[in-house]
Amino acid sequence: MSGQTGTDLRASDAALIQKIVQRDESALAALYDRYASLLSSLLNRILRDTQASEEILQDVFFQLWMNAAQFDPARGSLPGWLTVIARNRAISRLRRHTPSAGEELRETTVIVPVNLENAITQQQLLGRVMGALGNLSTEQRAAIELAYFEGLTHSEIASRTGDPLGTVKTRIRTAVESLKRNLLS
Amino acid sequence: MNGHPTRPEDFDLYALGVLEGEEKAAIESHVPTCAECATRLAEARGRIGLLAFSAPRVEPSPTVRERLMRQIHASVEGAEAQRAQREPERAGGFFGRWWAAVLVPACILLLFVAARLRNENERLSRELAQEQATLQQQQKQLDEALHAQALLESKDTVSVALAQQPGMPKGDVRVMYNSKMGMAMCDGWVEPAPANKSYQLWLVPKDGKPISAGVIDGGPINPWTVKLPQGMAAKAFAVTLEPAGGMPQPTGPMVLVGPVT
Numbered sequence: 281m282s283g284q285t286g287t288d289l290r291a292s293d294a295a296l297i298q299k300i301v302q303r304d305e306s307a308l309a310a311l312y313d314r315y316a317s318l319l320s321s322l323l324n325r326i327l328r329d330t331q332a333s334e335e336i337l338q339d340v341f342f343q344l345w346m347n348a349a350q351f352d353p354a355r356g357s358l359p360g361w362l363t364v365i366a367r368n369r370a371i372s373r374l375r376r377h378t379p380s381a382g383e384e385l386r387e388t389t390v391i392v393p394v395n396l397e398n399a400i401t402q403q404q405l406l407g408r409v410m411g412a413l414g415n416l417s418t419e420q421r422a423a424i425e426l427a428y429f430e431g432l433t434h435s436e437i438a439s440r441t442g443d444p445l446g447t448v449k450t451r452i453r454t455a456v457e458s459l460k461r462n463l464l465s
Numbered sequence: 466m467n468g469h470p471t472r473p474e475d476f477d478l479y480a481l482g483v484l485e486g487e488e489k490a491a492i493e494s495h496v497p498t499c500a501e502c503a504t505r506l507a508e509a510r511g512r513i514g515l516l517a518f519s520a521p522r523v524e525p526s527p528t529v530r531e532r533l534m535r536q537i538h539a540s541v542e543g544a545e546a547q548r549a550q551r552e553p554e555r556a557g558g559f560f561g562r563w564w565a566a567v568l569v570p571a572c573i574l575l576l577f578v579a580a581r582l583r584n585e586n587e588r589l590s591r592e593l594a595q596e597q598a599t600l601q602q603q604q605k606q607l608d609e610a611l612h613a614q615a616l617l618e619s620k621d622t623v624s625v626a627l628a629q630q631p632g633m634p635k636g637d638v639r640v641m642y643n644s645k646m647g648m649a650m651c652d653g654w655v656e657p658a659p660a661n662k663s664y665q666l667w668l669v670p671k672d673g674k675p676i677s678a679g680v681i682d683g684g685p686i687n688p689w690t691v692k693l694p695q696g697m698a699a700k701a702f703a704v705t706l707e708p709a710g711g712m713p714q715p716t717g718p719m720v721l722v723g724p725v726t
Contacts, residue, residue, distance in 0.1 A: 305537055306594060312533060313601060316525050318517060325520035328710045334529045338536070345537045356507060363514040371482075391504070392511035402518070407647070407694045409518040414673050424481070425713055428516045433485045456477045463512055 294353035301349045308345050315359050316341075318402065319366045326370040326429050336369050360390030371431030412462035420455035423448060468495065469502060476502070476509035521665070521677045521711040522691075534594070612690045613650055621645050625702050627653075627721035633706075634658075636721050638686065640666070640678075640702045647695030649678055650688055655704065655721070657683030664704050664720060665711045666691075671698040678702070680711040699725040 291299075291310065299307035316337060323333035340362060344351070351361070396402055413421055426432045426440060438448040470476065470492060478484050479492045496502050616622055627638040636655030643649070651666055658664055664683070667675040678691045681704065704721040 303541055305534065305541070306597065308537060309530070309534060309594065309598070312530055316530070317522065320525040320529075321520040321523045322517040324523040324710050325713075328708060330523075330526075330710075333523075334525060337525055338529050338533045341533050342536055346540070357511060360511045360514050363517045364510055367514075367517065389503070389507040390510040390514060391507040392514065403692050405515065406518045406692065409515050410676060410694060413516075413519055418674075421714075424516070427481045427483045428513065429520070429713075431482055434483045435485060437483070452481070452483055453472075453474055453478065456474050456481065459516075460474070460477060460512060463515060 293358040297348050297351055297353055297358065300345060308341065311344070311358070312341050315362055315396075318359065319362060322363060323366055323370050326367065326374060326431075332373060333370070336366060336373065340366050340369065356389040357392035357396065359396040360392040364390050367428075375431060408463060412459050415458055415462055416455050419443075420451055420458070423452050424455050424459070427452065469499065470495065473505070476506045477513055479506065480509040480513040519713060521680055521713070523680070523710065530598075609690055612648060613688070616641055616643050616646060616648050616650055616690065619643050619646065623725060625723040625725050627702060627704060627723035629721055630719050633718065633720040636664075636704070638666075638681075638704060638721050638723075640723070642668075642699060642702065642725060644697055644699060645695065647693050647697070648690055649693055649702075650690045651678070651681070652686050652688035654685045655681060655683055658706065661709045662706055662717075663709050663711055665707045665715070667703050667705065667715055668693055668697065668699050669701040669703055671700045675703070675715055677711060677713065680707075701725055 291307075293311065293314075296307040296311050300311075319337055319340065320333060323336055324330065327333050327336075343365070344362070351358070396405070413424070416424065423437055423441070426437050432440060434449050434452065435445055437443075437452070438445040441448065443451075475484070475488070475492060479489065484492065492506070496506050622641050622643040625640040625642055627636070627640065629635055629637075634656035636653065638651060638653035638655060641650045649668065655664055664681040666678040666681055668678050669675050676693060676697070678693060679689065701722055701724045703715075703719050703723075705715045705719050706717040707715070708717075
């Protein structure tokens with residue numbers, strides 16, 4: 281069946297996934313409208329290349345369409361999963377590395393502490409994330425951004441910034457502790 | 466080592482992707498064997514994934530959605546065609562051929578009618594999908610217009626005129642800002658940005674680091690509203706010249722600036 285069935289835009293992610301399994305194209309369109317902006321922003325921040333970002337954005341949602349039956353909403357958050365997959369693919373593209381994409385749906389379970397299904401929650405979360413990042417020192421924030429948006433490891437960050445490896449490790453660990461505390465508060 | 470990681474932050478560091486060597490291998494060898502740690506890693510992935518919200522907002526082009534919908538529609542049609550191709554192979558033997566001989570003319574007629582009905586159904590489905598997309602777009606525009614109206618009508622909204630800085634590209638940008646609502650609207654114009662560069666608008670708070678309020682293309686600015694942290698005491702708004710797509714913090718020269726009074 282390939283019918284557009286007039287998907288309720290307020291439907292939960294789990295309900296939309298179920299409809300995608302039944303080949304309802306409008307359910308995928310609804311999920312795209314819900315999360316494409318978040319993923320597009322992330323991809324453009326990592327790649328700084330509109331065309332490459334849009335290719336990955338389309339590919340991530342097409343993979344969701346093809347493999348929706350393997351995604352169990354009870355085991356994790358869909359936007360969390362989409363974000364992890366988009367980031368992994370963008371960083372792989374950045375580093376010219378081919379990921380093992382076939383395992384993504386089955387193995388990457390992501391639990392997000394809030395429900396991201398509506399735009400208001402997303403806006404509130406934006407404020408909380410920016411606040412949590414604002415509490416970091418300049419060096420901590422730079423290190424976190426090098427790791428998250430450029431996919432650098434401890435030693436690569438040390439090499440990039442010229443700081444000792446131990447300093448970088450401590451800086452990132454304390455930054456992560458602070459983020460964890462502030463994001464959950 | 467194949468025991469539980471000793472420090473709870475190890476899961477977040479793994480999700481962030483900074484671990485390497487033995488530290489990384491220790492998590493990768495332990496987690497598949499431990500449900501409790503698998504859950505902790507899933508939670509860490511979720512927390513770290515929230516950093517995606519700090520990326521400057523970039524809306525995808527509408528053509529991406531169109532291409533995606535065409536792609537999935539084609540995949541559905543391809544699957545149906547394959548299924549239809551396999552069906553005749555299942556009919557076999559004498560009775561299969563006899564019944565086939567009797568039913569072929571009727572089936573051809575039915576297929577003809579069904580194909581016409583299917584085409585009609587698909588046409589209507591496509592039109593419905595387009596209508597839904599249009600409706601959704603209109604709803605989004607309406608929401609933005611209502612936000613803009615509320616911003617402009619509020620007594621707490623201040624107007625900030627951004628002045629060109631010496632030797633910088635020309636521009637005339639105005640920001641309407643409401644701290645209580647946590648919202649700003651920007652309009653005006655600015656000279657086209659140099660190749661591989663973008664202008665970026667920043668809220669400069671009285672305390673703390675600048676907050677990105679969006680990336681601006683050169684030329685006339687289509688007025689847009691942007692959500693900012695509520696209750697933020699702003700000192701100024703500024704436009705800087707950044708690498709294309711914008712940066713999390715300003716790195717380039719200040720092109721325009723205006724104090725919030």
